[in-house]
Amino acid sequence: MTLAGPVKLDAVIFGGGAAGLWLLDDLRRFGYRALLLECAALGAGQTIASQGIIHGGLKYSLGGLLTESAEAVAKMPELWRRCLEGRDQPDLSDTRIRADACHIWRTRSLRSWLGFSGAKVSLRVRPQKIEKTVWPAALRGASSVMRIEEPVIDPASFLHGLFQANRSRVLRIDEQTGLEFTFKKTKKNGGVDTVLMRSPANGTRMVLRPRHVILAAGQGNEDLRRRLNLPGGTMQRRGVQMVVARGKLPAVFGHCVDGARTRVTITTIDNFHGETVWQIGGKVSEDGVNMGPTELIRHAIKELHHTLPAVDLSAVEWTTYKIDKAEAATPGKRRPDHEHAAIDGNIVTAWPTKLVLAPVLARRIVDMIGKPAGHNVSHGSGVWLRESSGETWTSAADDHDPDYPDQVLAEWPRPRVAAPPWELATKWYTNP
Numbered sequence: 158m159t160l161a162g163p164v165k166l167d168a169v170i171f172g173g174g175a176a177g178l179w180l181l182d183d184l185r186r187f188g189y190r191a192l193l194l195e196c197a198a199l200g201a202g203q204t205i206a207s208q209g210i211i212h213g214g215l216k217y218s219l220g221g222l223l224t225e226s227a228e229a230v231a232k233m234p235e236l237w238r239r240c241l242e243g244r245d246q247p248d249l250s251d252t253r254i255r256a257d258a259c260h261i262w263r264t265r266s267l268r269s270w271l272g273f274s275g276a277k278v279s280l281r282v283r284p285q286k287i288e289k290t291v292w293p294a295a296l297r298g299a300s301s302v303m304r305i306e307e308p309v310i311d312p313a314s315f316l317h318g319l320f321q322a323n324r325s326r327v328l329r330i331d332e333q334t335g336l337e338f339t340f341k342k343t344k345k346n347g348g349v350d351t352v353l354m355r356s357p358a359n360g361t362r363m364v365l366r367p368r369h370v371i372l373a374a375g376q377g378n379e380d381l382r383r384r385l386n387l388p389g390g391t392m393q394r395r396g397v398q399m400v401v402a403r404g405k406l407p408a409v410f411g412h413c414v415d416g417a418r419t420r421v422t423i424t425t426i427d428n429f430h431g432e433t434v435w436q437i438g439g440k441v442s443e444d445g446v447n448m449g450p451t452e453l454i455r456h457a458i459k460e461l462h463h464t465l466p467a468v469d470l471s472a473v474e475w476t477t478y479k480i481d482k483a484e485a486a487t488p489g490k491r492r493p494d495h496e497h498a499a500i501d502g503n504i505v506t507a508w509p510t511k512l513v514l515a516p517v518l519a520r521r522i523v524d525m526i527g528k529p530a531g532h533n534v535s536h537g538s539g540v541w542l543r544e545s546s547g548e549t550w551t552s553a554a555d556d557h558d559p560d561y562p563d564q565v566l567a568e569w570p571r572p573r574v575a576a577p578p579w580e581l582a583t584k585w586y587t588n589p
């Protein structure tokens with residue numbers, strides 16, 4: 158049986174969702190020797206189930222205040238747009254854009270109006286009022302409609318693009334039977350010395366000796382921390398139950414605002430069979446977390462009749478999916494304002510909080526772990542200027558790094574990208 162290694166690395170990342178893949182891409186461009194290990198399918202937790210809205214803060218400023226959350230995401234649409242257009246790194250130009258912008262609309266209730274006007278005054282990127290003649294047909298019946306420059310991406314193609322760009326360094330693992338850790342003798346807590354992996358395909362073993370271990374495994378971080386003898390209680394789960402509709406539906410992207418909440422947030426997708434699918438989140442999905450599927454669907458239909466009175470829902474099929482948002486624990490289990498990264502020994506535990514904050518999280522982790530051991534390697538291509546410190550590092554295209562066990566890596570199984578929840582749903586309801 159082959160035993161490869163120990164392979165010396167700057168970082169081993171656990172988890173191939175938005176956070177892990179973005180970080181891997183950054184690290185490799187900055188000249189770090191890094192591998193990403195995925196135990197299921199890429200994005201199999203939250204990323205594939207998300208609505209893909211590149212928020213610019215609207216959702217968090219509805220009460221009229223510029224909250225910390227709103228400030229944290231304010232610059233994100235511009236940064237993402239540069240990457241989506243291939244003008245910045247990582248190059249996300251293969252990511253499908255579901256919509257260039259979102260709409261926000263309000264119903265005729267007074268509460269609805271209050272939140273809406275608050276959002277207008279507090280945002281840096283303000284929603285633009287649009288003339289009734291150009292309102293999307295689905296929004297006829299609203300009392301006011303605005304356009305907000307928040308693009309909507311397809312998470313599956315986003316994951317796929319980042320995976321393809323870093324394929325040589327993304328490996329599938331069996332975390333139950335194919336993963337063991339040894340710990341440094343000198344550090345009591347969180348000092349990982351080696352990671353021993355067994356290939357899920359043929360039993361080949363490989364030993365990694367990372368300077369840093371990065372936990373970017375969403376909900377999986379809790380269990381990984383337990384295995385690494387780190388304290389619990391650092392993660393919270395906030396459950397939602399999303400509603401999914403499929404059938405003859407118009408394209409809708411955006412939020413119906415009611416007071417300080419988004420009553421519904423709708424995004425539109427074509428499924429694998431070319432049918433139109435709505436993903437319906439917002440308050441409906443929070444209200445519905447403990448409801449049965451048919452009860453929630455009935456509630457959602459009522460909400461849609463109020464918020465989108467012009468849309469005919471008579472020939473639509475419905476399903477729901479439950480999912481937990483995994484985040485850093487906060488007092489009172491409120492939504493954290495920022496991305497989170499904390500270091501114990503040589504282990505970093507990270508949650509982005511939002512998909513849009515994956516780039517901010519990646520930069521924060523780079524700053525946390527310091528320079529790569531071989532940052533002046535000569536086989537790099539191009540030069541990378543790190544904005545935060547002004548340092549110039551050689552970017553290492555490490556595909557031909559002689560210290561990697563190329564044959565073992567080439568034969569190691571790769572994870573696939575996760576399937577979206579509506580593709581996996583087996584029970585669809587008509588007239589529930």
Ligand SMILES: Cc1cc2nc3c(=O)[nH]c(=O)nc-3n(C[C@H](O)[C@H](O)[C@H](O)COP(=O)(O)OP(=O)(O)OC[C@H]3O[C@@H](n4cnc5c(N)ncnc54)[C@H](O)[C@@H]3O)c2cc1C
Pocket residue numbers: 171172173174175176177194195196197198199200201202203204205206207208209210211212332373374375376377378381397399438480481482507508509510511512513514
């Ligand atoms: C319904 C819903 C809608 C959302 N909509 C939006 C939105 O519109 N805009 C926005 O900005 N944010 C949105 N979010 C939040 C966003 O999806 C998450 O913040 C983000 O995707 C989290 O990414 P992640 O990489 O940390 O986790 P995940 O996407 O959960 O990825 C974790 C990965 O780690 C892997 N893993 C787990 N355990 C292990 C292990 N032991 N070893 C190796 N790998 C492991 C998993 O298989 C998975 O691939 C939404 C979230 C939900 C639930």
